[in-house]
Amino acid sequence: MGRPPCCDKDGIKKGPWTPEEDIILVSYIQEHGPGNWRSVPTNTGLLRCSKSCRLRWTNYLRPGIKRGNFTPHEEGMIIHLQALLGNKWAAIASYLPQRTDNDIKNYWNTHLKKKLKKLQSAWDPMAQDSTSSQFISKSFNDRKSLDNFTANSSPALRPNQASTYASSTENISRLLEGWMRSSPKPNSSSFLLKENREQENNSLENNDHDIANSVAINYLQPYKEKPEQESGDLISHEEFESILSLESLHDVAWDKPCCDSGTVTITTTTEGFHNSASDEKENMTMIERKQKSESTPPLSFLEKWLLDENGAGQVEEIMKLSPIF
DNA sequence: AAAGCTCCCAACCGCAGACCA
DNA sequence: GTGGTCTGCGGTTGGGAGCTT
Numbered sequence: 001m002g003r004p005p006c007c008d009k010d011g012i013k014k015g016p017w018t019p020e021e022d023i024i025l026v027s028y029i030q031e032h033g034p035g036n037w038r039s040v041p042t043n044t045g046l047l048r049c050s051k052s053c054r055l056r057w058t059n060y061l062r063p064g065i066k067r068g069n070f071t072p073h074e075e076g077m078i079i080h081l082q083a084l085l086g087n088k089w090a091a092i093a094s095y096l097p098q099r100t101d102n103d104i105k106n107y108w109n110t111h112l113k114k115k116l117k118k119l120q121s122a123w124d125p126m127a128q129d130s131t132s133s134q135f136i137s138k139s140f141n142d143r144k145s146l147d148n149f150t151a152n153s154s155p156a157l158r159p160n161q162a163s164t165y166a167s168s169t170e171n172i173s174r175l176l177e178g179w180m181r182s183s184p185k186p187n188s189s190s191f192l193l194k195e196n197r198e199q200e201n202n203s204l205e206n207n208d209h210d211i212a213n214s215v216a217i218n219y220l221q222p223y224k225e226k227p228e229q230e231s232g233d234l235i236s237h238e239e240f241e242s243i244l245s246l247e248s249l250h251d252v253a254w255d256k257p258c259c260d261s262g263t264v265t266i267t268t269t270t271e272g273f274h275n276s277a278s279d280e281k282e283n284m285t286m287i288e289r290k291q292k293s294e295s296t297p298p299l300s301f302l303e304k305w306l307l308d309e310n311g312a313g314q315v316e317e318i319m320k321l322s323p324i325f
Numbered sequence: 326a327a328a329g330c331t332c333c334c335a336a337c338c339g340c341a342g343a344c345c346a
Numbered sequence: 347g348t349g350g351t352c353t354g355c356g357g358t359t360g361g362g363a364g365c366t367t
Contacts, residue, residue, distance in 0.1 A: 014336080014337075015335095015336075015337095015360090015361095016335070016336075016361095017335090017336090035353090036352090037352075037353075038351080038352065038353095050352080050353090051337085051338090051352095051353085051354095052336075052337080054353075054354085055335090055336070055337085056335095056336085058354090059335075059336085060335080087356070087357090088355090088356090089355075089356065090354075090355060090356085101354095101355075101356085102334085102335075102336090102356095103334085105356070105357085106333075106334055106335085107334095109333095109334095109357095110332075110333055110334075111333095
């Protein structure tokens with residue numbers, strides 16, 4: 001008995017996805033929405049198994065995915081959450097909405113584990129085998145040590161990521177969406193607008209604050225909504241405090257500091273928030289800013305796509321291939 | 326210059342749970 | 347209740363890129 005593997009059929013393609021396959025998949029999902037993966041290969045003609053299609057979408061093509069180096073704040077959050085939740089990458093990823101579980105898992109395995117091990121041996125050479133949770137609780141109990149840790153996690157320690165096709169196609173779906181919505185057709189250098197690049201840079205800078213906001217909303221908001229007696233199901237006092245210690249939550253103002261009454265109110269403030277692009281003075285919540293930034297077409301990606309060594313040569317081909325162009 | 330080594334990450338694999346007939 | 351199918355998750359791996367010798 002036993003279920004036959006879904007990917008061992010003849011004619012099923014494996015290995016890296018091509019731009020053409022990505023476009024086909026994204027076009028299909030934009031039309032039909034994600035889900036019913038079983039039917040995707042049949043309906044699209046892709047020689048991929050359903051699993052492979054789902055994975056490609058969730059880990060790569062899905063809108064809103066941020067790629068590239070993790071910020072120190074993200075690192076801190078991953079370390080905290082890993083200590084709290086263990087290797088529940090999907091759960092951890094839900095607190096970092098722009099990162100996929102696969103990305104977080106990879107980053108943990110390739111960077112953070114080593115980093116922690118180093119720090120661990122520096123902290124206590126005799127305790128090589130203790131778990132990360134033990135280590136975290138030991139070394140990050142105070143705010144200062146976490147700050148030191150995150151401060152030391154400078155980008156210089158992280159290797160630059162090679163620019164491959166896969167890593168440059170971070171958001172083909174957004175590309176398509178933006179392309180279809182924006183009426184003027186792209187025309188090479190017209191996309192090379194400085195302000196668009198600045199906009200993207202700023203959104204990267206602002207990202208930490210969005211993440212903090214997201215943690216506040218997703219993780220802590222239930223305190224506001226749930227009666228006191230139920231809040232224990234969601235998060236322990238210790239966990240709450242450890243989340244609070246994250247530096248990235250500085251921009252979140254707490255009407256009530258903790259879960260003492262079950263009526264925590266979370267408001268966000270722009271105080272101390274520096275937006276060099278527009279230098280806006282208006283009071284706008286992070287969510288509003290996010291919504292605003294999301295309505296901006298991802299032109300800088302198009303720019304990348306058009307200039308990318310792989311992308312550039314393939315645009316023509318893709319435009320021929322896909323009826324939406 | 327090139328062979329060997331290491332690192333990194335996209336993709337694969339297998340398992341478990343949810344769902345449905 | 348049972349068995350088949352689908353989906354999601356976490357662990358693992360293959361191979362390309364970069365580094366070292």
